[in-house]
Amino acid sequence: MWARGVPYAEFGRLRAEAPVAWFPDEGTGFWSVHRYGDIVAASRDVATYSSARGISFEEPTDEDMAARRTIIDTDPPEHTKLRKIVSGHFSQRAVAVYEHFIAGLTEEVLDRCPDGGVFDFVDAVAKEVPIRVLARIMGLPEADLDLFIDLGDRLIANTDPDITDVVWGRDDTDAYRRYPFRSPYGKQLWDLGRQVVKGRLADPGDDLLSRLLRGEVDGDRLSETDLDNFFSILVVAGNETTRIAIAQGVLAFCERPEEWDRLRADPGLLDSATDEVLRWSCPTHFMRRTATTDTTLGRAQIRADDKVVLWYVSGNRDEEEFDHPDTFDVGRNPNRHLSFGRGGPHLCLGIHLARLEVKVMLAALARRYSRFELAGEPRRIRSNFTNGLKALPVRAYR
Numbered sequence: 001m002w003a004r005g006v007p008y009a010e011f012g013r014l015r016a017e018a019p020v021a022w023f024p025d026e027g028t029g030f031w032s033v034h035r036y037g038d039i040v041a042a043s044r045d046v047a048t049y050s051s052a053r054g055i056s057f058e059e060p061t062d063e064d065m066a067a068r069r070t071i072i073d074t075d076p077p078e079h080t081k082l083r084k085i086v087s088g089h090f091s092q093r094a095v096a097v098y099e100h101f102i103a104g105l106t107e108e109v110l111d112r113c114p115d116g117g118v119f120d121f122v123d124a125v126a127k128e129v130p131i132r133v134l135a136r137i138m139g140l141p142e143a144d145l146d147l148f149i150d151l152g153d154r155l156i157a158n159t160d161p162d163i164t165d166v167v168w169g170r171d172d173t174d175a176y177r178r179y180p181f182r183s184p185y186g187k188q189l190w191d192l193g194r195q196v197v198k199g200r201l202a203d204p205g206d207d208l209l210s211r212l213l214r215g216e217v218d219g220d221r222l223s224e225t226d227l228d229n230f231f232s233i234l235v236v237a238g239n240e241t242t243r244i245a246i247a248q249g250v251l252a253f254c255e256r257p258e259e260w261d262r263l264r265a266d267p268g269l270l271d272s273a274t275d276e277v278l279r280w281s282c283p284t285h286f287m288r289r290t291a292t293t294d295t296t297l298g299r300a301q302i303r304a305d306d307k308v309v310l311w312y313v314s315g316n317r318d319e320e321e322f323d324h325p326d327t328f329d330v331g332r333n334p335n336r337h338l339s340f341g342r343g344g345p346h347l348c349l350g351i352h353l354a355r356l357e358v359k360v361m362l363a364a365l366a367r368r369y370s371r372f373e374l375a376g377e378p379r380r381i382r383s384n385f386t387n388g389l390k391a392l393p394v395r396a397y398r
């Protein structure tokens with residue numbers, strides 16, 4: 001079902017008929033939460049809905065979790081401490097200093113695209129910008145960027161045989177259960193991260209990684225495992241997601257040229273268009289929590305240790321929250337979408353950076369192109385977790 005596309009109609013039916021539903025499959029089964037209000041309520045209540053057993057469908061053991069736990073798999077107070085180390089570097093003010101760099105990079109990437117000719121927007125544009133922004137912020141070596149992109153792809157799209165040869169759900173991945181995304185490529189990302197860290201220890205700078213190396217939790221330096229995992233989540237969470245938003249946004253505009261004309265005619269719509277692209281694209285479909293105690297959500301009787309999956313992609317189309325939720329409207333206001341999470345302490349760390357990247361890209365595209373056309377079938381990543389595109393053939397006209 002997910003290989004064909006996001007099942008919006010099924011989610012609509014579930015919101016109406018079974019807002020919190022039990023699905024017995026996927027290992028021990030899971031509660032599936034479809035309505036906006038229930039998703040926000042569960043995100044907010046971190047004492048009842050824990051992140052400490054991971055945020056995917058997997059069922060890691062305590063030892064697996066200890067090896068691969070990143071900030072996203074922690075609860076307060078540990079979460080609060082980890083978040084404090086990095087939050088200042090990702091505030092709206094802190095990321096604003098990168099605007100000039102992002103704008104220059106975006107123009108450079110677009111300059112390489114043929115006017116009126118066909119190109120793959122994912123490969124030529126969407127893939128190029130987010131990793132280079134991260135490289136700048138974290139001080140990643142230019143020579144490794146293609147490898148970072150490749151490893152990140154193999155992790156995020158660990159269910160797509162076109163992208164990785166070790167497919168979760170198809171292959172035996174037991175040997176890799178302590179690595180990010182239960183993949184051997186998670187280990188490769190750690191190893192690459194360690195090399196970068198080694199270089200930075202020898203030659204510290206003012207980049208984020210150097211500051212992480214100086215970062216302390218309760219007087220202790222971050223452990224090697226913490227560093228490995230911080231490194232991998234920043235690279236994976238900050239790269240693929242933003243790429244997806246940019247590519248899905250352009251697809252939406254290819255299909256709705258009137259919304260493109262509207263945005264071009266009124267640059268005052270750039271902020272609302274950015275958030276509409278984020279709501280519409282919902283790069284991360286869900287996050288999982290685990291109940292710490294018996295509780296109720298809506299009419300569902302949840303038991304301690306049950307898995308609870310919060311479908312942001314469904315909440316983003318909830319008619320109780322959004323007027324005409326299935327309409328792509330660049331002027332939508334208010335737009336309290338769930339694409340970065342909402343209500344809880346795990347709200348995306350990169351929210352301001354991602355918004356800035358998407359906004360700068362939309363502004364550059366709007367200045368440059370009067371029209372986009374699809375020049376072939378867009379190809380989706382086979383995944384229920386990410387809304388990624390493998391290919392988006394387009395023709396763009398000045």
Ligand code: HEM
Nearest residue numbers: 071072237238241242245287340341346347348349350354
């Ligand atoms: C369009 C782009 C992005 C989307 C859609 C996105 C989405 C998300 C979502 C849904 C969460 C979990 C929220 C929750 O469970 O409450 C999250 C967390 C996170 N994101 Fe993003 N993200 C994006 C870009 C970025 C960027 C650019 C970075 C930074 C480099 C980043 C770093 C993180 C981190 C570190 C977390 C974990 C935060 C925590 O647990 O406290 N993300 N993101």
